[in-house]
Amino acid sequence: MKAAQTRVLLTGAGGGIGTAAANALAAAGSALLLAGRSAGQLAAQARALRQRHPAAQIEWHAGDLRKEIDIHALSARAEAQECNVVIHCAGTPQFGPLGDCGIDTMTNVLQTNLLAPMALTRALLPHMRGLPRAQVIFLGSALGAIGLPGFSVYCAGKFGLRGFAQALRRELADTGVRVQYLAPRSTRTAFNDAAVEAYNRATGTAMDSPEHVARALVRMMENESAETFLGFPEKIAARLNGLAPVALDGAFAKHRRSLGGHAAHHPIHDDKEMKNAH
Template sequence: MKAAESRVLLTGAGGGIGEAVANVLVGSGASVLLAGRSPARLAAQMRGLQQRLPAARVEWHAADLQQASSITALARQASTWNCNVVIHCAGVAEFGRFDEAEPERMAQVLSTNLWAPMVLTQSLLPHLRGLAQAQVICVGSVLGAMGLPGFSVYCASKFGLRGFAQALRRELADTRVLVQYLGPRSTRTKFNSAQVEDYNQATGTRMDAPARVAQELLRMLETRTVERFLGFPEKLGVRVNGLAPVLLDSAFKTHRASLRARPQTSPQTINEAMKHAR
């Protein structure tokens, strides 16, 4: 589908990759419905796009993807707006030793990165099926195809998203709805914590600019490529991991060594903190 023919619902529009994607799509002639949590931020983003590109066709809708009712409202708005492309770009990060992961945070990561795209896609399918052509693009990660120490929870969400995209693409193969998966490698955004930045430096992990990811997504939209991973040696790692994952198990010694345990807080420190809290 040509960008100029697309009416795109873009979740996570205010994020580092999401903002870059919005810029590239609008600059290529697409109509874009920005979706995110902050009305003020979305409104400012829309104004900024319209100031740079007076002919920009942009609207926004605030939605909390942790809430089913909010997802339903977003799907209703997108259907009324007649979207023909859905780009799942919203996501939350999680990094660290798995034995220190908090259950509440695990639930949030899985909900935002996996459950929300599934529910939103399901809500929009009746509308999308009725169109001459429609696309659903899941922005995942290289870590949706290759597990990395320190990213157990995040990998679980992105492996799930990739599996969802693959299965649904095959389920809808005899319809006019195409489901795609884009797997960027580490990207230079505020998505990365200081701990992730240190980890990337220690392990020699290469990073891409958000603009590169956005250009690859635009290319994916127009060429209808079903799955694409970004970066080398990441693409090679994905292929090897898919064929013989055990071969890579010994390749992550540096990654394991770079995972630092959180400093333990002594009872005395906790007591002092509680005094100040009162």
């Protein structure tokens, strides 16, 4: 759909890519329902967008998508706003050896990056199937197709999200609901902390600006392509990894070494145990 025809529910609107996406969508003519956890941040973001784009329709809704009650509240608000596009942009990072990642962190990453968009999509589906045309766009990652040392739990969530999007796209192929998956590579936002930036420098990993990803997101919404990977060599690596994943194992020695050489034998701690120890 052309942006001027869309009423977009944008989750994770206050994040780095979310902020850039909200600005790009408003500039292109989309009406927006911004969603995130902080009411104050969303209210300020909405005011700024209205000042920057006076013709844009901007609303907001605060809630925690890890909670079922908040998912249903947001779904009802999106239906009331007659949203015909949902863009799942909310996410949380994870980086480091698996031994540094406790159960609480694993649970939070998978709930936020995988279960929340699945549950919200399920809640919205009756409304969206009742529309002449609708779109569900998942902001995934190149790491939804490439298992990268240091991102094991994050990859698990993004691999799952890509599989969910692919299966749902095929499930809804005879309806008016288009399901899409956008896979950026590493992006220059606060989502990637100093440790990730150092890892990227050590491994020669390029990073894109959030504005670059936002422009790609608007293009994808308008051209309705099923799946798009951003960046080279990431888009080639994603294809190769799909065809012959074991053949690429040796290509990640530099990434493995850049974790500090202790990824294989680092002790495993539970988050609650760590909290009790301090």
